[in-house]
Amino acid sequence: EVEVAQYTGFKYCVALNSCGSALYLMLLAAGVQPGDGVLTNAFTFVAVPSAIHHAGAKPVYVESTSGYTMDLTDLKSKIASSGAKFCMISHMRGKIADMDEVKRICDAEGVVLLEDCAHSIGVRFGNGTANCPHTGHHGVACGISSQSYKMLNSGEGGFFLTDDGPMAAKVAVYAGAYE
Numbered sequence: 001e002v003e004v005a006q007y008t009g010f011k012y013c014v015a016l017n018s019c020g021s022a023l024y025l026m027l028l029a030a031g032v033q034p035g036d037g038v039l040t041n042a043f044t045f046v047a048v049p050s051a052i053h054h055a056g057a058k059p060v061y062v063e064s065t066s067g068y069t070m071d072l073t074d075l076k077s078k079i080a081s082s083g084a085k086f087c088m089i090s091h092m093r094g095k096i097a098d099m100d101e102v103k104r105i106c107d108a109e110g111v112v113l114l115e116d117c118a119h120s121i122g123v124r125f126g127n128g129t130a131n132c133p134h135t136g137h138h139g140v141a142c143g144i145s146s147q148s149y150k151m152l153n154s155g156e157g158g159f160f161l162t163d164d165g166p167m168a169a170k171v172a173v174y175a176g177a178y179e
Helices: 002-008 019-030 047-054 070-082 099-108 163-177
Strands: 014-015 039-041 058-061 086-090 112-116 141-145 158-162
Touching: 002 014, 002 158, 014 019, 014 039, 014 141, 014 163, 019 047, 019 070, 019 086, 019 112, 019 141, 039 047, 039 070, 047 058, 047 086, 058 070, 070 099, 086 099, 158 163
Parallel strands: 039 058, 039 086, 086 112, 112 141
Antiparallel strands: 014 158, 141 158
16 A cells, blocks of 8 residues: 555555455445436446446446547537436556646536546646656546556556545545454
């Protein structure tokens, strides 16, 4: 946990059995309630809508661009039409949307931004240099995967990452790992 937090530049890291678990617990720790809408990419892995359903919420699918990232025009439209107050953006296959703009849109509309970084550990936003942040820092928290096909491989596993201490504490307690 300490090494992953240091590598990615987050204050807190909670190791879990999968990124899917990290996404689910992230939704709970962020305050998602049963029936809430959660905006997410239409192009994503099944773990994302599964985590949303498991939390009792409803996925609100946002169209993707030809570059396989979230379509920001459709994001604005879906925020307006759905009233969703949470957005879990997926950096599917390491493809990163304009995260400065995603954050600006979400902040302007009071939408809590969460990031699925299962496919993007080691990817830096911006010009890709060591001075740029790793993916996951635009949202309040993110999840990464260490499943066997990922860049960080432990066979199975995942990590919840955040700079929010109370949120990290909730995830640790929800996971039952620190009783």
